[in-house]
Amino acid sequence: MPRVTYIDIAGNEKTLDIPVGTSVMQAAVLNGVDGIVAECGGSCMCATCHVYVRDDQLAMTPPMAEDEDAMLEGTASPRRPNSRLSCQLVVSPEMDGLVVYTPETQT
Amino acid sequence: MPGERVVIVGASHAGFQVAASLRQHGFDGTITLLGDEPVLPYQRPPLSKDYLDGKIGLDLLLMRPEAFYRDHRIDFRPGIRVAAIDRAARRVQLATGGHLAYDHLVLATGARNRVPPLPGIELDGICYLRTLAETEALQLRLTVARNIVVIGAGFIGLEFAAVARAHGKHVRIVELVDRVMARVVSVPTSQFFAAAHRAAGVEFTFGAAAQRIAGHAGRVDHVELADGERLAADLVLVSVGVVPNSELASAAGLDVANGIVVDAELRTADPAISAIGDCASFPCVHAEGRPMRLEAVQNATDHARCVADRLVGKPHPYNALPWFWSEQGPRRLQIAGLTAGHDQYVLRGDMESGQFSVFCYKDGRLLGVESINRPADHAIARRILSAGREVTPDEAADAGFDLRTAAARPA
Ligand SMILES: Cc1cc2nc3c(=O)[nH]c(=O)nc-3n(C[C@H](O)[C@H](O)[C@H](O)COP(=O)(O)OP(=O)(O)OC[C@H]3O[C@@H](n4cnc5c(N)ncnc54)[C@H](O)[C@@H]3O)c2cc1C
Numbered sequence: 197m198p199r200v201t202y203i204d205i206a207g208n209e210k211t212l213d214i215p216v217g218t219s220v221m222q223a224a225v226l227n228g229v230d231g232i233v234a235e236c237g238g239s240c241m242c243a244t245c246h247v248y249v250r251d252d253q254l255a256m257t258p259p260m261a262e263d264e265d266a267m268l269e270g271t272a273s274p275r276r277p278n279s280r281l282s283c284q285l286v287v288s289p290e291m292d293g294l295v296v297y298t299p300e301t302q303t
Numbered sequence: 304m305p306g307e308r309v310v311i312v313g314a315s316h317a318g319f320q321v322a323a324s325l326r327q328h329g330f331d332g333t334i335t336l337l338g339d340e341p342v343l344p345y346q347r348p349p350l351s352k353d354y355l356d357g358k359i360g361l362d363l364l365l366m367r368p369e370a371f372y373r374d375h376r377i378d379f380r381p382g383i384r385v386a387a388i389d390r391a392a393r394r395v396q397l398a399t400g401g402h403l404a405y406d407h408l409v410l411a412t413g414a415r416n417r418v419p420p421l422p423g424i425e426l427d428g429i430c431y432l433r434t435l436a437e438t439e440a441l442q443l444r445l446t447v448a449r450n451i452v453v454i455g456a457g458f459i460g461l462e463f464a465a466v467a468r469a470h471g472k473h474v475r476i477v478e479l480v481d482r483v484m485a486r487v488v489s490v491p492t493s494q495f496f497a498a499a500h501r502a503a504g505v506e507f508t509f510g511a512a513a514q515r516i517a518g519h520a521g522r523v524d525h526v527e528l529a530d531g532e533r534l535a536a537d538l539v540l541v542s543v544g545v546v547p548n549s550e551l552a553s554a555a556g557l558d559v560a561n562g563i564v565v566d567a568e569l570r571t572a573d574p575a576i577s578a579i580g581d582c583a584s585f586p587c588v589h590a591e592g593r594p595m596r597l598e599a600v601q602n603a604t605d606h607a608r609c610v611a612d613r614l615v616g617k618p619h620p621y622n623a624l625p626w627f628w629s630e631q632g633p634r635r636l637q638i639a640g641l642t643a644g645h646d647q648y649v650l651r652g653d654m655e656s657g658q659f660s661v662f663c664y665k666d667g668r669l670l671g672v673e674s675i676n677r678p679a680d681h682a683i684a685r686r687i688l689s690a691g692r693e694v695t696p697d698e699a700a701d702a703g704f705d706l707r708t709a710a711a712r713p714a
């Protein structure tokens with residue numbers, strides 16, 4: 197299973213083995229990663245599952261759809277070039293080793 | 304404060320979020336979360352969407368797995384109904400017997416289905432869609448149903464209709480007024496969604512009242528309208544809105560008027576009791592301070608955060624912008640602000656293409672924006688409305704005008 201590491205603003209790390217097809221958001225919620233709120237349950241409607249992907253790993257992640265790009269305009273913490281909505285990051289074998297940083301606040 | 308006891312009645316979006324936010328802010332007292340449903344807190348929106356359709360299972364419907372409650376010292380108790388509040392003694396009485404003392408009580412009791420007083424409403428085959436239990440019963444029926452009648456063309460009726468059509472069922476929606484989602488959205492949005500559902504094969508009867516439901520051997524057979532028309536049905540979804548669960552509050556002598564009445568900080572007249580979410584009627588700054596009772600996840604969770612802030616010593620008036628979403632088949636509706644009561648609207652984008660927004664104004668001021676498959680408009684509208692900025696009707700209608708300019712304007 198691909199492994200994804202979550203690092204929060206205080207530097208706490210958690211690494212999860214995530215089944216292919218599960219989103220980075222879903223895995224976080226199911227495994228008690230607190231920095232992801234996911235108020236809309238993964239419908240790309242709320243922007244409370246915001247993460248920053250490690251700068252050199254953007255190419256590992258799936259391309260961004262128009263919806264996600266639009267909703268990233270409404271994140272509570274600043275949008276950066278490496279911002280993604282984790283509900284749209286569906287884990288694939290290519291994402292093994294991915295590191296995401298949870299932002300200071302989601303709401 | 305150490306040792307302080309918070310008791311939360313109702314364990315859904317609002318109740319769960321109070322508990323989670325309290326711990327997030329380092330609240331060190333005890334948190335008891337009481338819910339009368341027999342399951343861990345779960346999300347309602349997928350019930351009429353992905354969960355109904357079997358696209359996600361119970362694990363992803365739950366707000367958080369069981370370990371979350373243990374790890375965060377949240378004493379969640381399923382299947383427990385609070386029967387009464389004893390304000391003088393600051394304790395709640397449980398329906399199963401026994402009491403629980405509180406220093407602060409949060410009422411997050413939500414709302415329940417409105418059951419219209421129709422003859423035949425108790426027949427087998429009459430369904431509702433609010434709880435997990437109701438959804439599971441409905442799922443079983445849906446697999447074998449052939450003719451479905453939906454009473455009420457609100458969000459839930461329409462979302463259900465989209466799923467039922469996708470399963471090839473015959474679906475007719477009966478609606479009292481002349482358009483869909485009339486209570487909440489503008490005419491163009493209603494028209495667009497009605498046309499989209501029709502194109503998918505849903506039939507509508509507008510301006511019609513169901514008068515009785517008739518059955519054979521206890522099972523539903525047809526719905527009879529006021530004009531005598533009979534609509535064959537082996538499944539009837541009743542989706543005619545909800546009633547706030549405010550009886551606990553009124554029995555305890557608290558004010559109730561379309562929900563439990565609270566002040567700008569979401570407190571009832573008893574400072575030890577707050578009310579939040581679908582059950583609360585609060586003065587809404589985005590509706591000129593009028594009392595509002597909203598039914599939305601955003602409202603439930605932002606209310607919860609406001610109360611949690613107060614309980615950890617950072618009180619502030621509630622002023623979050625209301626927003627809402629609905630998914631009906633492939634179509635996504637997002638609403639920023641409250642558009643009801645507008646006297647003018649302009650369209651941005653192109654209705655024919657299925658991607659447009661309706662900017663709703665009253666006395667020339669922007670009330671809210673309904674976006675259909677235009678998430679960028681929605682995200683920017685939220686920023687504009689939250690910050691109290693304006694977009695003129697001319698600007699909104701001008702495809703060449705960049706909405707971000709309006710969001711960035713000085714106050
Ligand atoms: C099918 C469906 C789809 C929806 N889709 C969307 C959507 O797409 N977007 C959106 O924004 N909103 C949606 N909503 C609305 C949203 O789910 C509600 O606004 C939200 O659930 C309100 O949360 P709440 O905690 O205030 O109340 P509720 O969810 O009503 O929960 C209240 C809980 O308290 C319990 N309770 C009541 N009285 C007592 C008592 N005395 N003792 C113990 N427990 C008690 C109830 O049984 C219930 O479990 C949808 C709702 C439904 C039903």
Ligand code: FES
Nearest residue numbers: 238240243245283
């Ligand atoms: S969970 Fe809501 S946008 Fe990702």
